[in-house]
Amino acid sequence: MASRADDGCGWKGRRAVQERAIETRRNILAAAAKVFEEHGYKAATIADVLAEADVTKGALYFHFPSKESLADGVLREQDEQFPTPERAGKLQQLVDTVMVQAYRLQTDCMARAGVRLTLDQRAGSIDRKGPFARWADTCRQLLETAQRQGEVFPHVVALETAEALVGSFAGIQAMSQAYSNYADLTARVGILMRHLLPGVAHAPVLASLDLSEDRGERVFAEVLALHSDEPDRFRRVPVN
Amino acid sequence: MASRADDGCGWKGRRAVQERAIETRRNILAAAAKVFEEHGYKAATIADVLAEADVTKGALYFHFPSKESLADGVLREQDEQFPTPERAGKLQQLVDTVMVQAYRLQTDCMARAGVRLTLDQRAGSIDRKGPFARWADTCRQLLETAQRQGEVFPHVVALETAEALVGSFAGIQAMSQAYSNYADLTARVGILMRHLLPGVAHAPVLASLDLSEDRGERVFAEVLALHSDEPDRFRRVPVN
Numbered sequence A, B: 001m002a003s004r005a006d007d008g009c010g011w012k013g014r015r016a017v018q019e020r021a022i023e024t025r026r027n028i029l030a031a032a033a034k035v036f037e038e039h040g041y042k043a044a045t046i047a048d049v050l051a052e053a054d055v056t057k058g059a060l061y062f063h064f065p066s067k068e069s070l071a072d073g074v075l076r077e078q079d080e081q082f083p084t085p086e087r088a089g090k091l092q093q094l095v096d097t098v099m100v101q102a103y104r105l106q107t108d109c110m111a112r113a114g115v116r117l118t119l120d121q122r123a124g125s126i127d128r129k130g131p132f133a134r135w136a137d138t139c140r141q142l143l144e145t146a147q148r149q150g151e152v153f154p155h156v157v158a159l160e161t162a163e164a165l166v167g168s169f170a171g172i173q174a175m176s177q178a179y180s181n182y183a184d185l186t187a188r189v190g191i192l193m194r195h196l197l198p199g200v201a202h203a204p205v206l207a208s209l210d211l212s213e214d215r216g217e218r219v220f221a222e223v224l225a226l227h228s229d230e231p232d233r234f235r236r237v238p239v240n
Helices: A011-043 A046-053 A057-063 A067-080 A090-107 A109-119 A129-148 A158-180 A185-199 A203-208 A215-226 B011-043 B046-053 B057-063 B067-080 B090-107 B109-119 B129-148 B158-180 B185-199 B203-208 B215-226
Strands: none
Touching: A011 A046, A011 A057, A011 A067, A011 A109, A011 B011, A046 A057, A046 A067, A067 A109, A067 A129, A090 A109, A090 A129, A090 A158, A090 A185, A090 A215, A109 A129, A109 A158, A109 B158, A129 A158, A129 B158, A158 A185, A158 B109, A158 B129, A158 B158, A158 B185, A185 A203, A185 A215, A185 B158, A185 B185, B011 B046, B011 B057, B011 B067, B011 B109, B046 B057, B046 B067, B067 B109, B067 B129, B090 B109, B090 B129, B090 B158, B090 B185, B090 B215, B109 B129, B109 B158, B129 B158, B158 B185, B185 B203, B185 B215
């Protein structure tokens, strides 16, 4: 008689079921990202997502009972999935966080859909403040550590600077989308950082920062190499 | 026999006809602003605008033959109607331009609709780059004059700074809309300017700038007083 661990109902079986569930959830969110990016929140329908995802209606509703929960899933996916590497210099780590997000907007439909939902005024029932607040919180923590380390001026109010940075970034990406469908985004974000940072940090700190246009792409590759055992975690949804 | 000038077909008559046409056009744009602000570009219909404007279908199509032309009219209205007073200090004039726009977003549905259309990715057929470019051009000219006057550092590339400012502003207003329905916008724009300007201008120039939260409201009142002979020109469309 086979042990329970081998018969598909035991540990290995449960893990396989879990992995399928994770994969299904990921496919649904990738499909939802494409649909929200193309149609916006209000015009998007669950039927569009079903057609794009190639999953059963039951599977979709099991993971996401409503359009709101799909949008919330996309928002959380795009702003929580990417761990920027730790740096001794916290201002560089802040720059890396921003630059990687710019690179992801150039290359990942999930990131684009998240930003689009955040800026979509018609998406009234979803939490549009949430992504701003979560990004601002990440930036605030890095700025506070940078300030404790003496990288950032003592007069800087970390939350104010963090919110100014996150808000500015949101607009710069919208401008880049309108001008070049994101092609000039990394250049624009570099220019933005060069404008925002002189009021925040000492010149020697600024001079040490890598603000080059391909910084985001290099940091992204670094993270993939660090997490080569879990490639699916950083799988991108191709842009059109 | 009455002269032609008095019979409704002469100079006075033509002026009355012109004035009615201007008033009709203004009413239609105010209605369109409300509709675009509430529904966004794609969901808005000419029927909605007709219902809101209380004009005949013929009058509407005479002034605006399509939804695109209505959206374009709102975009041009919001970014061209407001003349900020000349200042000796061109950096203050730049600040005034930005602060007045923040105040108008708090109080004028036309301004809100214009920004919303600019950031609306579904409004694919209208010129979304245009408003960014027109605002950036205004800011670039002020920065170049400021640079010639020695207010702005020689290394500043005026167009880069202008575009960084305009893009940032677009995002800060979106964040303020999501956080507080624009209530905190003037405070946020003050903080943004305090972050962007230290890389652009000398400390004594910065210290001389009025960046206070009510600056936009005061400059707006100044413009109304300067143009007290044409109050209709600056009539706002009330926000809900």
